[in-house]
Amino acid sequence: MKSAFLAALVTVLPAYVAGQAQEYDQCGGTGWAGPTSCVSGTTCTVLNPYYSQCLPGTAVPSSVSSVSSISSHSSSVSSAPSTGPTGTPTPTAGNPWTGYEIFLSPYYASEVQAAVEQISDSTLAAQAATIANIPTFTWLDSTSKIPDLGTYLANASALGKSTGTKQLLQIVIYDLPDRDCAAKASNGEFTIADNGQANYENYIDQIVALIKQYPDVRVVAVIEPDSLANLVTNLSVQECAEAQTTYLACVNYALTNLAGAGVYMYIDAGHAGWLGWPANLSPAAQLFTQVWTNAGKSPLIKGLATDVANYNALNAASPDPITQGNPNYDEMLYINALAPVLQQQGWDATFIVDQARSGVQNIRNQWGDWCNIKGAGFGTRPTTNTGSSFIDSIVWVKPGGECDGTSNSSSPRYDSTCSLSDALQPAPEAGTWFQAYFETLVSAANPPISA
Ligand SMILES: *[C@@H]1O[C@H](CO)[C@@H](O)[C@H](O)[C@H]1NC(C)=O
Ligand SMILES: *[C@@H]1O[C@H](CO)[C@@H](O)[C@H](O)[C@H]1NC(C)=O
Ligand SMILES: *[C@@H]1O[C@H](CO)[C@@H](O)[C@H](O)[C@H]1NC(C)=O
Numbered sequence: 001m002k003s004a005f006l007a008a009l010v011t012v013l014p015a016y017v018a019g020q021a022q023e024y025d026q027c028g029g030t031g032w033a034g035p036t037s038c039v040s041g042t043t044c045t046v047l048n049p050y051y052s053q054c055l056p057g058t059a060v061p062s063s064v065s066s067v068s069s070i071s072s073h074s075s076s077v078s079s080a081p082s083t084g085p086t087g088t089p090t091p092t093a094g095n096p097w098t099g100y101e102i103f104l105s106p107y108y109a110s111e112v113q114a115a116v117e118q119i120s121d122s123t124l125a126a127q128a129a130t131i132a133n134i135p136t137f138t139w140l141d142s143t144s145k146i147p148d149l150g151t152y153l154a155n156a157s158a159l160g161k162s163t164g165t166k167q168l169l170q171i172v173i174y175d176l177p178d179r180d181c182a183a184k185a186s187n188g189e190f191t192i193a194d195n196g197q198a199n200y201e202n203y204i205d206q207i208v209a210l211i212k213q214y215p216d217v218r219v220v221a222v223i224e225p226d227s228l229a230n231l232v233t234n235l236s237v238q239e240c241a242e243a244q245t246t247y248l249a250c251v252n253y254a255l256t257n258l259a260g261a262g263v264y265m266y267i268d269a270g271h272a273g274w275l276g277w278p279a280n281l282s283p284a285a286q287l288f289t290q291v292w293t294n295a296g297k298s299p300l301i302k303g304l305a306t307d308v309a310n311y312n313a314l315n316a317a318s319p320d321p322i323t324q325g326n327p328n329y330d331e332m333l334y335i336n337a338l339a340p341v342l343q344q345q346g347w348d349a350t351f352i353v354d355q356a357r358s359g360v361q362n363i364r365n366q367w368g369d370w371c372n373i374k375g376a377g378f379g380t381r382p383t384t385n386t387g388s389s390f391i392d393s394i395v396w397v398k399p400g401g402e403c404d405g406t407s408n409s410s411s412p413r414y415d416s417t418c419s420l421s422d423a424l425q426p427a428p429e430a431g432t433w434f435q436a437y438f439e440t441l442v443s444a445a446n447p448p449i450s451a
Helices: 002-017 064-079 106-117 122-133 143-163 196-212 227-233 238-260 278-294 331-344 435-443
Strands: 026-028 042-048 051-056 138-140 167-173 218-223 264-268 301-306 350-354 391-395
Touching: 026 042, 106 122, 106 143, 106 435, 122 435, 138 143, 143 167, 143 196, 167 196, 196 238, 218 238, 227 238, 227 264, 227 278, 238 264, 238 278, 264 278, 278 331, 301 331, 301 391, 331 350
Parallel strands: 138 167, 167 218, 218 264, 264 301, 301 350, 350 391
Antiparallel strands: 026 051, 042 051
């Protein structure tokens, strides 16, 4: 028994004894201290300055053309390193969207297509159809969605090879145990009491394994909407206080393992009306910097995502009355206030801002209202032309038309926010299609949609 075990161990050992990385494992990159040679049949390939990977084959892989453009990009990066608090240069990864085309979610396109077929007004239908071509994020909000990621990675890889245009896939990591601890509408599949942390790690492991199979596809991820913001302001909610340690451990697991797969990441940072209050800025910056530090300060942890699935303007023409004197009454002001505090703490973070449903302002009764706001319109289209060096891209994280939460008070996930007078009703369960809502997003879009 014992010798059989030892014999089995010996057959496993040589690769590790020789310090060789396995197929699809990391074999180099800034700060990498592990093995730099690969097992036979695979070649250590530079994917970006922070990540090299053992890829199948001994010849130069076809993705090498993308590698050369990435390294020319990185040379400008390394010529101007920023300096961390200790005086050691901290490399920054460039804007992840530069040089890439965003892969369109086939699922969202099919939702939009089905919605268009239900619209009788031909002008509105033609406008609605254009939404399928605007990139959104794919929310991996349960393990059942992970196979879709595999399909999209395969499709994006194939598309990149056939068109010669490198593809970038946008995802949201959103499956913490005891998720949405201060509300109910988006509670998830895992609970801390029932093995939640291990289940979450398994969820991340599955995602990482898929992403490592498609090194030619760049992946950008928003990390866990609302989770850390809840730890800044909502620890008086018992479920948030009880979730604190597990949230931090799980977010750290996600950041370190996704960085190991070359994923560019933005940690969710709530929005101007949440962490943008002057009293919240410094505690928020401290928590975010701590989380980034604990995750090894990977340059792939680019910074923070704001306004995810919310309705705030990037640049409000004037303060909405609901902002009640907060000097940071829009996302630009919030970011301009938060970024320097992060810098003081050593993190040159950059931002992305969700503007999917921010086209119309001054439509809410209170700033805290977040559910299916009546009168909302699609907002500024995704662009890296952001008007701010702090902001890498304006994005559409929320797939417009997917519901924020049900107004059915008998549903286990009912949150009373979804039956406030500024919420469109009746509303189906969170994440499911809300046709009436989609149609008003289209008709109220600002800038308007030309068809
Ligand atoms: C997408 O990938 C799946 C799984 O590999 C494949 O079955 C499907 O044909 C692909 N579709 C396109 C449009 O490439
Ligand atoms: C969570 O914090 C926000 C911001 O301080 C506050 O408006 C909200 O009421 C809190 N949620 C709960 C359930 O206490
Ligand atoms: C509301 O939710 C309850 C419980 O899930 C369900 O039985 C009922 O059919 C729902 N009502 C509507 C109108 O969807």
